Amino acid sequence: MHYIDGAFVPAVETAPVHEKATGAEIGRYALGTAADVDRAVAAARRAQPGWAALGAPERAAYLTAFADHLRSRYDELVELSMRETGGVRAKAVDEVSAGLKQLAISAVEACGTAGDVLQPYKAGKLSLSRAVPLGVLGIITPWNYPVNLAMRAVAPGLAFGNTIVLKPAELTPIIGGRVLAEAADAAGLPPGVFNVVEGDGPEAGHALAEHRGLDLLDFTGSREVGTAIALSAARDLRPVRLELGGSNAFVVLEDADVELAASCALIASLEFQGQTCISASRHIVLEPVADAYVAALTRKAAALTVGNPFDGVDLGPLISEAQRDRVHERIVLPSVEKGAVVATGATYDGLFYRPTVLTGVTPDMPAFAEEIFGPVLPVTVAATEEEAIGLVNGYPMLMNSVFSRDLMRGMAVAERLNAGEVHVNDAHARHGAENQMPGFTRRQWIGVQRGPLDLPEWTRR
Ligand code: NAD
Numbered sequence: 108m109h110y111i112d113g114a115f116v117p118a119v120e121t122a123p124v125h126e127k128a129t130g131a132e133i134g135r136y137a138l139g140t141a142a143d144v145d146r147a148v149a150a151a152r153r154a155q156p157g158w159a160a161l162g163a164p165e166r167a168a169y170l171t172a173f174a175d176h177l178r179s180r181y182d183e184l185v186e187l188s189m190r191e192t193g194g195v196r197a198k199a200v201d202e203v204s205a206g207l208k209q210l211a212i213s214a215v216e217a218c219g220t221a222g223d224v225l226q227p228y229k230a231g232k233l234s235l236s237r238a239v240p241l242g243v244l245g246i247i248t249p250w251n252y253p254v255n256l257a258m259r260a261v262a263p264g265l266a267f268g269n270t271i272v273l274k275p276a277e278l279t280p281i282i283g284g285r286v287l288a289e290a291a292d293a294a295g296l297p298p299g300v301f302n303v304v305e306g307d308g309p310e311a312g313h314a315l316a317e318h319r320g321l322d323l324l325d326f327t328g329s330r331e332v333g334t335a336i337a338l339s340a341a342r343d344l345r346p347v348r349l350e351l352g353g354s355n356a357f358v359v360l361e362d363a364d365v366e367l368a369a370s371c372a373l374i375a376s377l378e379f380q381g382q383t384c385i386s387a388s389r390h391i392v393l394e395p396v397a398d399a400y401v402a403a404l405t406r407k408a409a410a411l412t413v414g415n416p417f418d419g420v421d422l423g424p425l426i427s428e429a430q431r432d433r434v435h436e437r438i439v440l441p442s443v444e445k446g447a448v449v450a451t452g453a454t455y456d457g458l459f460y461r462p463t464v465l466t467g468v469t470p471d472m473p474a475f476a477e478e479i480f481g482p483v484l485p486v487t488v489a490a491t492e493e494e495a496i497g498l499v500n501g502y503p504m505l506m507n508s509v510f511s512r513d514l515m516r517g518m519a520v521a522e523r524l525n526a527g528e529v530h531v532n533d534a535h536a537r538h539g540a541e542n543q544m545p546g547f548t549r550r551q552w553i554g555v556q557r558g559p560l561d562l563p564e565w566t567r568r
Contacts, residue, residue: 109137109305110288112150113298116143118305124281127193127424127458128415136280139306141314144272147302148320151243151270154299159240159268163221166266167214172294174210177203177286184254184286191279192250193423193458195416198379205255213262216561222568238566240268242322245315247308249328250276250426251382253283256350260325261287263561265301269322272302274315276328278426280305308332316340316347323348330478330503348564350384352478353503357387358495358520361395363510364532369403371534372484375508377411377462380422381482382430385506385528388479389468390486391495397488401466404484405450408462422482424458431458434481439463442474447485470498492520500525508533 109116118137126133137143158166177184181203188199225234246260253275264271275283284303291301304311316324316336326336327350340347357375359368375387392400411421425431439453442465452463465485468474474485489495499507504526511517517531562568 108285109139109143109147110285110292110301110303111143111147112154112302113292113296115288115292122277122307124191124279126190127426128190128417133190134281136277136285137305139274139304139311139314141310143304143306144274144311144314144318145320147272147304148243148245148315148318150299151272151302152299152320154297155240155242155268155270158265158270158297158300161268163218166268167217169294169296170210170214170217170262170266173290173296174207174214176290176293177210178207180286184282187282187286188254189416189423191282192253192379193416193426194379195420195423199416202252202254205252206258209255209258209262213266213561216263217266219562221562236568238267238562238568240566242269243320244269244271244565245318245321245324246271246273247312247315247324247326247328248273248275248283250278250283251379251384253279254287256327257283257287260327261301263565264325265296267562267565269565270300270302272304272315272321274304274306274312277305277307319343319345322346326350351503352384352480353505353526354388354476354478355385355504355526356389356391356499356502356507356524358499358507358509358524359390359392359396359400360492360495360509360511360516360520361393362512362516363396363400364512365396365399365403367532368510369400369407371508371510371532372404373407373411373462374534376484377408377422377482380425380460382426382480386479387508388477388483388485389475389499389502390484391489391498392486393492393495394488394490397486401450401464401486404486405464408464408484409451411462413459413461422459422462425460425481426458428458430480431455431460434460434479434483438473438477438479438481439465439483442468442472442485445469445472447472447474450486452482476502496520496523506530 120138121135123132124134185199222237244264248257288303324347330351333349333351413422414420416423447465448467450464452461463483468485468487506528507524507526508530509517509520521529
């Protein structure tokens with residue numbers, strides 16, 4: 108079911124949505140076409156001037172009502188996320204809560220400054236720089252955190268006077284699209300301000316990514332699709348913004364608290380079965396503590412339970428058979444063929460993949476060089492700090508960690524790691540959850556400015 112111009116539109120063709128742990132059909136999604144995308148972009152275009160012309164507090168009130176509707180369904184949405192993404196309850200709570208927080212932040216931001224008074228370029232003149240909306244935004248989202256990854260673009264986009272066409276991932280179209288359309292509808296957003304076109308990537312996604320009626324395409328997903336979108340957009344200078352994946356590193360220096368590092372490593376690498384863009388997918392450990400670190404990782408990983416998220420397990424299923432086969436056949440097995448050793452895991456039952464520790468990993472193996480997007484912890488041993496830093500850099504990365512009992516040393520190494528965000532003595536995700544030592548985060552944001560610096564990202568000035 109699409110949501111276009113303020114109305115739910117039944118689809119001509121549909122496909123099933125599955126609960127990932129059981130395979131049960133929990134709904135159907137519309138197989139959107141280029142014609143659906145055209146209608147949605149046209150509706151957003153018609154609605155945009157009126158939406159931008161509203162008083163800021165009015166737009167903020169709509170965002171608050173949007174959030175109120177989602178909050179009224181909070182428990183249902185957490186369980187829907189667990190079914191549709193396969194994440195455990197804590198992950199689903201994070202995802203839905205982060206979406207709500209983003210709406211609250213954006214409602215406040217909507218009423219903030221709208222530009223600057225500049226120093227006069229010529230004496231006697233008054234110079235103003237006013238932020239005006241970009242216009243119509245196309246937003247394409249992935250399946251791993253469908254609510255908050257949509258809301259981090261939808262909420263500030265709407266706050267600053269843009270209108271939107273969202274295409275959620277086909278593996279999570281209900282939590283990632285339909286419930287957001289229902290919230291927009293319940294909040295009474297004017298028709299056309301927020302539209303959702305469901306569908307598959309190569310059809311509906313491609314049509315939206317290529318649409319010339321957009322003022323910006325905001326894409327979150329794989330490097331492969333992101334690269335194709337960027338190449339195509341470059342041909343006729345269409346503006347795109349890309350949030351892609353990388354191969355993030357987790358560095359354990361020889362003076363680290365090894366037990367703490369191993370506990371944080373489990374969070375950094377195994378949150379949502381490792382299917383997050385900020386997952387630690389390379390563990391680089393200095394030789395003197397390598398054996399102790401591998402022993403701690405192996406013991407902790409082997410003790411984790413994998414199963415249906417509703418059974419209170421530590422890890423749920425992978426998102427799909429394709430993803431499982433990618434992890435096992437394109438990452439784990441070829442790395443083992445090249446000499447990596449399985450310390451634990453590397454087995455699966457259906458979509459339930461055991462947490463896997465690989466040792467003896469070298470840069471020529473896919474477990475080192477590629478984004479894994481699965482519950483795998485590849486360990487590479489370095490002889491010196493210099494060698495460790497050299498091993499980390501030179502790959503696309505979003506977020507790294509460094510462990511050292513010497514906070515100043517950890518911070519100095521963090522400064523030399525090329526990632527948007529680096530933690531010292533802390534896990535990548537769920538910031539601070541395990542930290543018992545002085546921690547530090549060097550943050551340069553990941554790809555795009557989010558949060559307090561949203562205004563320049565969603566307006567022209
Ligand atoms: P994906 O690229 O396969 O799909 C993402 C979205 O793009 C989906 O909605 C899909 O339908 C759509 N799509 C697919 N083919 C398309 C095409 N030809 N044209 C236009 N749209 C198309 O990625 P995924 O498997 O859903 O997500 C996993 C990837 O996302 C990982 O690489 C991960 O690192 C990345 N990711 C990045 C961030 C970030 O903030 N940087 C956050 C989450 C996920």
